[in-house]
Amino acid sequence: MSVDTEFTAYAAARAQRLRDTAYLLCGDWHAAQDLTQATLVKLYGAWKRVERSESIDAYARQVMLRTFLDSRRLKRSTERPVADVPEGAAPVGGDPALRLTLLAALARLPINRRAVLVLRFWEDQSVEATAEAMGLSVSAVKSLTQRALAELREVLRDDTALAELDFLLV
Amino acid sequence: MNPEDSMRDRITAELETTRPPLGDLVARSVAEARRKRRRARIGAGAVSAVGVLAVAGAVAQFAPSSAATAHDTGSGSGAAPGVHPTATTPTKPSPTAPRGTSSSPKTADSTDPTDPTAPTAPTSPSSATTTKLPVSSIVQHVNPGPVTLAKGFYLSYSTSSMSWWTYEGGLTMQYNGSNTWGSDFVGGGISDRLVTGMYVGDKDIAAASMTVDGTVYPATVVKVNGSQGWCGLYVLRPAGVTTWNTFRINVYDTSGALVATSFSGEITGTPPSSLPTSQPTGHPNGTLPYTNIPLGAPFPGATIVPPSEGGK
Numbered sequence: 508m509s510v511d512t513e514f515t516a517y518a519a520a521r522a523q524r525l526r527d528t529a530y531l532l533c534g535d536w537h538a539a540q541d542l543t544q545a546t547l548v549k550l551y552g553a554w555k556r557v558e559r560s561e562s563i564d565a566y567a568r569q570v571m572l573r574t575f576l577d578s579r580r581l582k583r584s585t586e587r588p589v590a591d592v593p594e595g596a597a598p599v600g601g602d603p604a605l606r607l608t609l610l611a612a613l614a615r616l617p618i619n620r621r622a623v624l625v626l627r628f629w630e631d632q633s634v635e636a637t638a639e640a641m642g643l644s645v646s647a648v649k650s651l652t653q654r655a656l657a658e659l660r661e662v663l664r665d666d667t668a669l670a671e672l673d674f675l676l677v
Numbered sequence: 678m679n680p681e682d683s684m685r686d687r688i689t690a691e692l693e694t695t696r697p698p699l700g701d702l703v704a705r706s707v708a709e710a711r712r713k714r715r716r717a718r719i720g721a722g723a724v725s726a727v728g729v730l731a732v733a734g735a736v737a738q739f740a741p742s743s744a745a746t747a748h749d750t751g752s753g754s755g756a757a758p759g760v761h762p763t764a765t766t767p768t769k770p771s772p773t774a775p776r777g778t779s780s781s782p783k784t785a786d787s788t789d790p791t792d793p794t795a796p797t798a799p800t801s802p803s804s805a806t807t808t809k810l811p812v813s814s815i816v817q818h819v820n821p822g823p824v825t826l827a828k829g830f831y832l833s834y835s836t837s838s839m840s841w842w843t844y845e846g847g848l849t850m851q852y853n854g855s856n857t858w859g860s861d862f863v864g865g866g867i868s869d870r871l872v873t874g875m876y877v878g879d880k881d882i883a884a885a886s887m888t889v890d891g892t893v894y895p896a897t898v899v900k901v902n903g904s905q906g907w908c909g910l911y912v913l914r915p916a917g918v919t920t921w922n923t924f925r926i927n928v929y930d931t932s933g934a935l936v937a938t939s940f941s942g943e944i945t946g947t948p949p950s951s952l953p954t955s956q957p958t959g960h961p962n963g964t965l966p967y968t969n970i971p972l973g974a975p976f977p978g979a980t981i982v983p984p985s986e987g988g989k
Contacts, residue, residue, distance in 0.1 A: 511707065518703040526699065527692050536697050544706045551710030609684075610691045628684045 514554050517563060518547050525567060531625045532575045534614025542578075546571040568630060569640055572622060576641075579618045612662040620655035623648055809933030813895040814884040820902050826913045830871050836904040841911075843869040850875045852907035863937040865910065865926045869919050872896070874910035874926045876937060883931040887912045889924040896926070 525546060529539035549570050550557065557566045613621055619641070626637040627648075638648040824832040831847075833840040838851035845868045852875070865874025865887070872887045874896070885896035887910070899909035910926065923942025930936050 511711075514710075515703060515707055518706060522699055522703050522706075526702065527696070530692065530696075531688070536695070540702060544702060544709065547703070547706035548710040548713060551707065552714065608691050609687055610695070628681055629688060631681065631685070 510551075510554055513558065514551050518550075521564070521567065522547070525571065528568070528625060528629060529571060529575070531610070531613060531629055532571070532618075532622060534610075534621075542571060542575055545574050549574070568626075572626070572640055576618065576622065609659075609663070612659050615662060616655055616658055620651050620658065623651040624655050624659075627652055810884040810929055810931075811933060812884050812886040812893070812927075812929070815895055815897045816883065816900065817897055818900050818902055824899075826871070826911075830869070830913060832873075832899075832909070832911065834899065834901045834904075834909060836901055837907075839873075839875060839899070839901075839909040841868070841871060841873045843871050845869050852877055852904075861937040863910070863926050863928050863939045865924075865939060866941070867921050867924055870914040870916065872912040872914065872924060874939070875907060876910060876928045877907045878937065879906065880928075880930045880936045882908050882928050882936065883933075885910045885926065885928045887924060887926050889914065889921050898928075 522543065526539050526543040529542040529546070530536055533539045533542055546567060550563075550567050553566075557563055560566060613624065616624070622641060623637060626632045626640060627634070632640065634645055634648050634652075637643075638645045641648065643651070819834060821835045822833065824834065826832060829844050831842040833842075838849055840849040841847055848866070848868075850864070861876070861878035861880060863874055863876045863885075865872065867873075867889065872889060872894070874885070874887065876882055876885070876898075882898050882900075885898050887894045887896045889912075894912040894914065896910045896912045899911065901909070910928070923940070925941075926939045928936045928938070
């Protein structure tokens with residue numbers, strides 16, 4: 508089977524999941540589309556080497572994270588794309604329909620905290636794996652996670668589901 | 678369901694409500710990846726080609742240089758064997774020294790710690806080496822003005838003249854718009870470490886060699902911006918090399934053909950003008966366009982310009 512055939516089969520199977528992860532990181536579907544494409548292009552370039560490794564998914568996840576963090580570092584001072592106008596904190600109590608969605612709250616977090624939450628709770632990575640992927644220490648990942656959840660809780664206020672996540676911080 | 682699963686399900690649910698169709702993301706990614714790979718291959722090929730050409734150019738430059746050495750030292754001029762075991766390092770600078778100075782060669786000035794350096798005047802990068810040239814091509818385009826070669830060694834160019842100045846003195850050679858010696862000629866001289874020359878003619882000089890006592894130096898060809906009909910030549914020999922008995926100047930055009938030559942020194946052998954046709958002169962019929970400019974005399978209309986600085 509040729510490289511193109513193998514890669515295309517993998518990409519077709521994983522593109523949706525990769526793009527979802529990209530969306531959680533970027534907070535914007537257009538940026539997520541671009542990030543996913545950039546990740547797939549890089550993955551294609553390293554396919555012969557990567558396909559022999561144990562986890563292509565882990566490699567793809569790593570490429571996407573690095574690409575995202577690099578691009579954010581470059582653009583952070585000059586560009587901040589937003590899909591919607593800035594919103595205030597969700598009203599306490601009130602209509603659940605007006606409550607800020609978890610995704611929107613996630614998109615408000617700083618990129619490092621957002622990336623930690625995505626890896627930990629969306630990609631189901633351990634603290635150690637997250638630390639390795641982000642090039643941080645284990646304690647730094649724990650600290651970032653704690654602050655990210657605290658910030659989410661502050662934004663979402665009455666979201667009881669978040670309270671349960673505190674158990675993960677031990 | 679644990680809190681993590683709960684969170685994941687919640688995120689999934691929210692994604693489901695906002696997720697746009699995937700479209701041709703995979704196809705576009707593969708196409709872009711192929712383009713990138715193609716560009717990388719073309720780039721790598723170009724780098725390889727440049728590398729091969731660079732090596733070929735270096736080899737071609739080296740080989741003819743050896744041939745030129747053989748030609749210059751074996752031209753039947755009767756030049757004495759090299760009395761100065763000097764390096765053949767290409768150096769820079771200027772024109773006509775009084776022949777009389779050779780009878781009492783100046784000794785090396787131990788107080789002069791300088792080495793041959795590049796001119797300080799505004800210059801353009803050296804032109805690319807032509808592979809046919811028998812010596813390295815060192816061509817500099819300068820604006821009119823002074824050029825400091827090293828401490829005590831100065832050149833000055835105008836659009837019609839060149840002056841040199843060393844510890845032994847100075848002289849100006851001037852191109853007055855006419856050529857009374859023929860269509861192409863070159864003349865020069867030596868003072869201290871400085872060997873200078875001037876070519877007058879309409880050829881595009883691409884390289885020159887200055888052979889002093891058998892040691893061949895690729896000369897720097899100086900073309901003054903705004904000038905026409907002449908160019909300067911110079912070599913600044915290594916520090917401590919100041920004496921000489923014979924020297925020859927050869928200038929070559931872009932095709933590598935010998936355009937003009939000048940010999941100074943006692944001729945004890947066959948004159949260069951009667952060289953056999955088998956001599957590798959670069960000239961089609963083997964006859965050198967021989968010119969022997971009287972040394973020590975400035976060109977007609979020359980004005981000696983004192984140096985602005987330096988001297989002993």
